[in-house]
Amino acid sequence: MKLHDQFRTGWRNLSRQKLRSGLTIFAIVVGAVSVTVMLSLVTSAKSFLTSSFQKTGEDRRVIVTPTPGLDYRESTWANWTDGSGVKLTDEMVTRLAAIPGVRHATPLTSFGYFDSVEAGTTVLTLKNTNMVAYEPNGTITRDVAAGRQLEPGDDGIGIVISTDVANNLGFRGAYDSALGSPITLTPRKDMGNQTNKAPVTLTVVGVITTDGAQMEVTLNSARTFIPTFEQCTGGGQNTQPTCTSQNDLDRNGYASVYLDVDSTKHVDAVVIAAQKLSVGVAAGKDEIANQEQTFTVIGAVLGGIGAIALFVAAIGVINTMVMATLERTREIGIMRAIGATKRTIRRLFTVEAGVLGFLGGVLGVAVSFGVAALLNSILNRQLAENGVTARDVISVPAGLALLVIAVTTGIGMLAGRLPARRAANLDPVEALRHE
Template sequence: MRFGDLFQLSLENLWRTRLRSSLTTLGVVIGIGVLVSMVSFGTGIQKNVTEGFRESDLFTSMEVLPTEIDLEDVMSGNIEIPEGEIRPLGDEAVEAIRAIPGVEVAFPEVRFPVRIEFGEREARTHLRAIPSLMADYRPFTDLPHGRFFENDDEPSIILSQRFLRNVGIVVAEGLEGSGGDGGAAEGGEASAGEGEDEDELVAVPVDSILGREVEVVTSVLDASGLLQALTQGMSRATDMPLREETVTLTVIGIQPQLTGFGGSRFLGGVLVPTGTAEGIPRLGFTSIWEALGPSDDAGGYPSVYVRVKTMRDLETVREAVEEMGYGVVAIADQLEEFKRNFLIMDALLGAVGTVALIIASLGIINTMVTSILERTREIGIMKAIGGSEGDIRKIFFVEAATIGVLGGVFGLVLGWVVTRIANVFANHYLRPEGFAAVDFFFIPLWLIMGAIAFAVAVSLLAGVYPAVRAARVDPVQALRHD
């Protein structure tokens, strides 16, 4: 018998018992749907993290620290003031790192708190110095609005979308319907500004933000105030010997939104070119740690960001830097472990779907065996008019496979629909938190093919016993059968 005939016969048989066939198929649909949504969640998270890493250049970048540091402690969040020898990371060290072959960019972390006056409103945030060299690297290659720095001394500033929200502004496109608590700052924002009031968010066109001048206000030690304090003693806590300095900068760009995965370490706060940042007066320390640190070497940076040409350079550069006596943190170290963990996660998620599919396959066996009992006479007739055992076997096999294919295809559709809905819900809760919309689920081609192939394979396996049993039906008995 030809395949076309087998297929047609199978469809006819399935159609004849359509309620039972569709319920059986539904079992496969649900099994595959569960499998697809589970695995696509695993692959989606993996894709997001990996892409997040790549986007923030984590595979080609490292952080140089003034001392050797145990990565395990960093990963577990257990950061203590490192013991052992501390080698200050000064400008000379930065120069030396820059000279290592394979290093493309190396610049120290310069980051300090500022208050920014934006028209009538103001907000506290932190300022980060970024060299114009970074123009070629993500995330600065694709600023959503405006441009990046062209040189290190231009009086320019790049704002974050969260900062704008803190002064009551949203860029006038998208972001509608964002409710919730915008104050739950994530992704490196130093502090929520005073100006933040979700109800007063005003949508403003980009053009009226770019080109605008803002005042960057910093606190510095006031020499005369200090003298006064020393001579008269500090009578009140508010009499700190500080005064404020103001620098005016022009807004030239707006940073992309933070995503939930691997968001760049440079985003959040405001960005200023390195030369310009140097010219901004400030206290001689950026953090309590630095203030209380054993070294009062003003040239000692907390860390140096290093970007290498390719992933392969990472190892050689790391060795050279470690030889200099500094500590290196590179996320790429963790890649293998991440991959292994994802594999375990995928396997666990896949196992849940597989269990569902196994139950579905029992449904197939049950349906097919019932079908054989009902069609015993018909099988006998087919044998009497020339159907071979192979023909009979194939008819039942193709029926099982048809259930598998239909179950696989519709299961895939079900899985897709479920993941879309779940994604909408997940983003609904995350977007107000300041994250860009993220696709949590990813259905790659191999999953599509694999799911259908798996459904067919399971169905065929489930069809083996019924098919063999059908082929063995004794025609003489069957034709006597009522």
């Protein structure tokens, strides 16, 4: 029997039992969709993570902190220093910059000298707002919702705010209108012998999508309003204490230093070299690897759930095909009488089961594309609201789609084997007598 005749016969036999075939295919569709969507979510999350890390250069970034033991994620938020650990001085920054492979060593500091921020008539207290200062030399990159990130020309002029701050200042959903707005920062009054207590006014040059409330200025801007503390020692009834005044930044050192490594290949060597300076070191590359591993585990679990759904669908195929062989016993007898070999009968049923699997796979993949599109339309709106430029984050990889179709077809054929063999081994004389 020719192959296309087998397919035609298989297709006809399936369409004779539309409801049953339909339900069996539906079960495969459910399995195929769960596998495809779950694995697509995981691969999409992975590639979104990797691409966003690559876009911001974080895969080449090494963060140095005063104390060892912080991982990458922690070191990005633990940028407050109380002076403990190794003090990250300008000299240390120079030494870090001298490590082979390091393009830039960018110090970053964080401070809390301000009480409130004012834009127009809106006044916010700055309790949970992170104020960050760094040298804008391209090492530290931000995902920008409007405007741009800090540039060297922003010294004493420009400020970048996060979407959270922009929302609270009344620019929700219209971040462009925040650009150019003057922002006035009022210093805290409770900072002891702080010398500089005048309000500072800066202009918003960008809105960034950093998590949480954050405002950023250049390191040179920060130096102009970082307070100086007087420290006095000695002094008694008759003697004057000796007082030295020291800039807060000089006193505590930087919170962290961001190293921009020229290539991801050199990151490991840079990490080892930096660790020799007894500082804390964390690489973005390792963070990517960690997160990817997490996603792989999640993917395995979700894929496993999908695989169970597919397994159940395979049982459905077996059931359908066993029913078919029982119902068609006499037909099988007739086919044998007019010359069908055992092999032909076996193939007919295997092809039929394979067609069930194939259709289930194709429909399942089609539905998965639909689900991905639906999720994207929901997600795109949310991304837009949060000022993230990325769109259509979830995608079904073509390779996965083809693999799912191949697997469901294979599962169908495998599930059809047992009933097919049963059909092929029927005694034709007995089968013809079957009522």
